[in-house]
Amino acid sequence: MNIIVCIKQVPGTTNVNVDPVTGTLIRDGVAAKMNPYDLYALELGFKLKDKHGGTLNVVSMGPNSALEVIREAIYMGADGGVLISDRKFGGADVLATSYTLCSGILALGDFDVILCGKQTTDGDTAQVGSELAEHLKVPHAANVRDVDVDGDRIKYVSNLDNKIVTAKIKTPCLLCVDGEVNTPRLPSFKRKLQYGDCAEQIRIITFDDLQDKDETHYGLKGSPTQVERIFNPDKKSEKEIIKDGNLASEMYKILRDRKFV
Amino acid sequence: MYKKVDNKDIEYLRSVIPANRILVHDEISDDYAHDELGGIEVKPEVLIYVRSTEEVSKVMKYAYENEIPVVARGSGTDLVGAAVALEGGIMICTKQMNHILEVDETNLTVTVEPGVLLMELQAYVEERDLFYPPDPGEKSATIGGNISTNAGGMRAVKYGVTRDYVRGLTVVMPNGEIEHFGGKVVKNSSGYDIKDLIIGSEGTLCIITEAILKLVPKPAYSVSMLLPFMTMEKAIEVVPEIIRSKASLTAIEYMSLDTIISAEQFLGKKFPDTNYEAYILLTFDGNSMNEIQDEYTKVANLCIEKGAIDGYFVDTDERKKSVWNARGAFLEAIKASTDLMDECDVVVPKGKVADFIKYTHEVGKEVGLRIPSFGHAGDGNLHIYLCKDSMAEEIWKQKADKAFELLYTKAREFGGMVSGEHGIGYAKKPYLARQVGENQIELMRSIKKVFDPKNILNPGKVC
Helix, strand or coil, rough: CCCEECEEEEECCCCECCCCCCCCCCCCCCCCEECCHHHHHHHHHHHHHHHHEEEEEEEEEEEHHHHHHHHHHHHCCCCCEEEEEEEECCCHHHHHHHHHHHHHHHHHHHCCCEEEEECCCCCCCCCHHHHHHHCCCCEEEEEEEEEEEEECCCEEECCCCEEEEEEEECCCCEEECCCCCCCCCCEEEHHHHHHHCCCCCCCEEHHCCCCCHHHHCCHHHCCCCCCCCCCCCCCCCCCCCCCCCCCCHHHHHHEEEEEEE | CCCCCCCHHHHHHHHHCHHEEEEEEHHHCCHHHHHCCCCCCCCCCEEEECCCHHHHHHHHHHHHHHCCCCCEEECCCCCCCCCCCCCCEEECCCCCCCCEEEEEECCEEECCCCEEEEEHHHHHHCCCEECCCCCCCCCEEHHHHHHCCCCCCCHHHHCHHHHEEEEEEEECCCCCEEEEEEEEHHHHHHCCCCCHHHHCCCCCEEEEEEEEEEEEECEEEEEEEEEEEHHHHHHHHHHHHHHHCCCCCCCCCEEEHHHHHHHHHHHCCCCCCCCCEEEEEEEEEEEEHHHHHHHHHHHHHHHHHHCCCCCEEEECCCHHHHHHHHHHHHHHHHCCCCCCEEEEEEEECCCHHHHHHHHHHHHHHHHHCCCCCCECCCCCCEEEEEECCCCCCHHHHHHHHHHHEEEEEEHHHHCCCCCCCCCCCCCCCHHHHHHHHHHHHHHHHHHHHCCCCCEEEEECCCC
């Protein structure tokens, strides 16, 4: 099975400033890490590979610094990685990003399944995965919690708002993985020693490697989205609804368990 | 011996403390009758939520004059019965004295009331790029409790224990007098250090109502590494090697697979790796990532040479959470895995850690008890749990007594001490007496008498 996992480098903290002029995130000088949601997708990919064999490669779009997260994925167990990187790709919105990812993935050859995190912690649009599937013209499913192989199809479990759906999907396909569905494995020191800077495991794809040479499809030029303002959203708190039983004692139990009382 | 609390006493207390902060007899929740381990249960006659030093002073003065026993209590997370009102009387709860009064960025101190929770303090100072290093597993314990037991925690390897971070204390003496010991000063050779005597005295000498704590600049980087081993023996044998390598480490924790599995079940969250029998968890911190990398590379290579399967990086907030949350929940997880447990918090010289852990396995086999353990391998402080696992009461008691006797005897033989950080309280008194001998116990009792001639403060504890 040929598995691709899309990953992204994001700021290491949530306290990132926004450029008042361009409205984009100021990433320079800020510690970076792999988008936490991508780690769940990676772990699900490892689970598939461990059980059914094959290869797992990661794909990332971003500046050279994003090599760091590709290396991290390799230290976690990925066989290799691809960085899609070119100044022409800068300033991309979800449409241009998903199109660029699609072009890069097509340049790599065949795949059976692409796994994406549900969203990134910087852009938070949660649309790139689905748009990538549309560009690739492959079926896709979102909010995926678990996967397995069933004959020539992938069986997946998806968590919709009010129900859990188990369904099968034809390969090649793309699955957007929900958050907190597993505990991602940790990067290995031994693999770090073994692969070092991963020069042999990482391929860099630039604009010149892509088939579509129309620059208006990439980066800022290919982005119809006009960002008016970026700001930190209010923190959303978890909700838990208790309907039955002794409500007061149930509530007390929760508060006590979480050590509020 | 002590005066029972009567209506007149309650009437007086209500004249100095608002009535809504005083609970009597049946109004008091059973939770206040025991501590986290629940080894002994006695309810106080009166529970008072105090809010100031002056309130504590008024209550103590009255209790002293009337010979009513008083026990101070924070979150009640202790494990040796130290916060249980053995003689009834008044319980002073400091939970509402939970204000962080001042951060002094010049003297690098924070002044707190005793009811501030450890997790609140840590978060508060870290937001200001400062760091309160003591890091006991129980983050919902109060600072007052931490000081009263001289709690240690995971970062003791590099930073030391609570005592090393207490600069000054405001306390209420048993007779109600208010005293200040120490201060914001770094050095102090001014007579006997009574502050240091109060730290770890488990509320038997006076009641802490304010503390000035030392802070350090927050290290810019912190990376942990989880090293799996095929067997517990291999894991613990590497610890002295790590220490001998002179690497600069913040924490060296060891954990066994069965404890990790208990934590997974307790938290409902998977640990990142459960393929091996035993794990060592290391933490490195500092202001240069390059230096940290050099250190972990040196230590990881050494560990692999000595039998570690690998070294897994725990380097982002999410990864730290997945590992350290489990580590922080070990005690409660083991507790949830059995119907009753008792604990042994011995500390042995660092060089004896491996031998002592192996000995706990021998004791488990010899006595016929499940004895999971985990602990601060880097500082010699081990947390060893005897699990009842539904056996008959009488048999359990016999087995537990036998196991404790063996463990404490061996600890003594190794030059260790009865408690590394949980304290003596009520439960460990016989073992302390056996360890330090009659002369030292008498010395402790004499000190207690000077502070508390009427023996009204937390009677029946420590010595």
